[in-house]
Amino acid sequence: MATMARAATTSDVFNAIAEPQRREILVLLRTGERPVTDLAQELGMTQPGASKHLRVLREVGLVRDRKAGKRRLYGLDARGLRPVHEWTGGFERFWNESFDRLDAYVRGLEQERQEEQR
Amino acid sequence: MSATKPEAPAQSATADREIVISRVIDAPRELVFEAFTEVRHLSRWWGPEGFTTTTRSFEFRVGGEWDFVLHGPDGTDYQEWILWTEIVPPERIALLHGEVRGDPNAFESLLTFATEAGATRIEMRTVFPTKELRDEAVEKFSAIEGGRQTLSHLAAYVTEILGQGAQG
Numbered sequence: 001m002a003t004m005a006r007a008a009t010t011s012d013v014f015n016a017i018a019e020p021q022r023r024e025i026l027v028l029l030r031t032g033e034r035p036v037t038d039l040a041q042e043l044g045m046t047q048p049g050a051s052k053h054l055r056v057l058r059e060v061g062l063v064r065d066r067k068a069g070k071r072r073l074y075g076l077d078a079r080g081l082r083p084v085h086e087w088t089g090g091f092e093r094f095w096n097e098s099f100d101r102l103d104a105y106v107r108g109l110e111q112e113r114q115e116e117q118r
Numbered sequence: 119m120s121a122t123k124p125e126a127p128a129q130s131a132t133a134d135r136e137i138v139i140s141r142v143i144d145a146p147r148e149l150v151f152e153a154f155t156e157v158r159h160l161s162r163w164w165g166p167e168g169f170t171t172t173t174r175s176f177e178f179r180v181g182g183e184w185d186f187v188l189h190g191p192d193g194t195d196y197q198e199w200i201l202w203t204e205i206v207p208p209e210r211i212a213l214l215h216g217e218v219r220g221d222p223n224a225f226e227s228l229l230t231f232a233t234e235a236g237a238t239r240i241e242m243r244t245v246f247p248t249k250e251l252r253d254e255a256v257e258k259f260s261a262i263e264g265g266r267q268t269l270s271h272l273a274a275y276v277t278e279i280l281g282q283g284a285q286g
């Protein structure tokens with residue numbers, strides 16, 4: 001039903017990952033390359049369905065494929081994630097990572113003070 | 119002096135030029151607040167892992183400044199300047215953040231500290247003078263971060279977000 005609309009809206013990485021099943025595919029591919037049959041089975045979708053999603057992901061540069069013998073393996077391509085990363089913004093990332101360090105630092109400080117009191 | 123500065127207007131008016139970051143820190147509020155008040159604390163956590171700071175001057179009072187250099191792990195130095203505009207221990211800190219004193223592109227951040235189940239929630243609301251400056255800051259900090267990014271870090275980070283999205 002949404003085939004036409006999808007063709008028009010999946011031209012960038014943001015639209016590609018707006019679809020939950022495609023995000024699930026990316027999560028599965030984190031651990032390594034997989035053939036389409038694996039992915040389809042694990043996500044409970046048909047193989048043509050999984051192939052369609054993989055094609056979209058490949059077109060926006062999130063997924064790479066290669067032939068391994070008779071099988072075709074799909075893997076995550078991190079370069080495609082750059083626009084998402086840039087959009088999430090260095091500013092947030094800078095502060096989230098600073099707050100990671102703050103968290104570790106004040107917990108250490110709290111422990112030091114408690115030991116001093118003993 | 120500027121301690122009674124009026125609040126930023128209603129949220130809707132600044133939504134496209136602000137960034138809000140919220141985070142729970144697993145320590146009492148007084149201690150989290152204290153970590154903002156002295157250089158010996160700030161220099162231990164300011165900036166992502168691998169970043170260090172060299173302080174030229176520091177005075178934690180309303181109207182006081184923190185003048186420092188942020189060193190990136192790739193050797194790049196960034197001039198930083200902070201003016202504290204409101205200090206209410208242990209609840210809130212407002213500051214103006216730029217590159218040098220009087221920076222016309224400086225932006226305001228309001229940090230609030232709230233006790234939450236024995237831990238502390240920090241909210242940092244940053245309001246940029248214009249949407250363009252907000253986007254510029256995002257780009258600048260992306261560039262700062264870019265100094266040490268590797269694609270594998272990037273993949274791990276973003277797929278983590280994707281993972282949370284997929285489960286949620």
